[in-house]
Amino acid sequence: MLADRLKPDLGTRNVFLLTFPPIVLLIFGVFSLRDSTSEEPSKFDRVAVYGGLIGVIVLTGMNAYGAWQLLGGIRSADSGLITLGLVVGTVTSIVYVKNALEFIRPPAR
Secondary structure (H helix, E strand, O other): OHHHHHHHHHOHHHHHHHHOHHHHHHHHHHHHOOOOOOOOOOHHHHHHHHHHHHHHHHHHHHHHHHHHHHHOOOOOOOHHHHHHHHHHHHHHHHHHHHHHHHHHOOOOO
């Protein structure tokens, strides 16, 4: 919903460049998560996991905006797909934060 609202002012390419990086940060963070008891994570892994947390924060804001728009009565031809994306995005964010916190603060030995 946010991208649809920004496209008339910023253009498709600029909106893509603005809204896609948080997803990329989250993806890199997911791929950098590992069982912290098996080996010491690399510096890249740690940076990627923190970057993923930043991506989650931005995506949560975008999801909140989309939910606010839908609950406020603004309809889109893709309302069902947007609602599915909001649910999947919210669940993914919660699971990622849980796993990222376990990665950052491994259990005491």
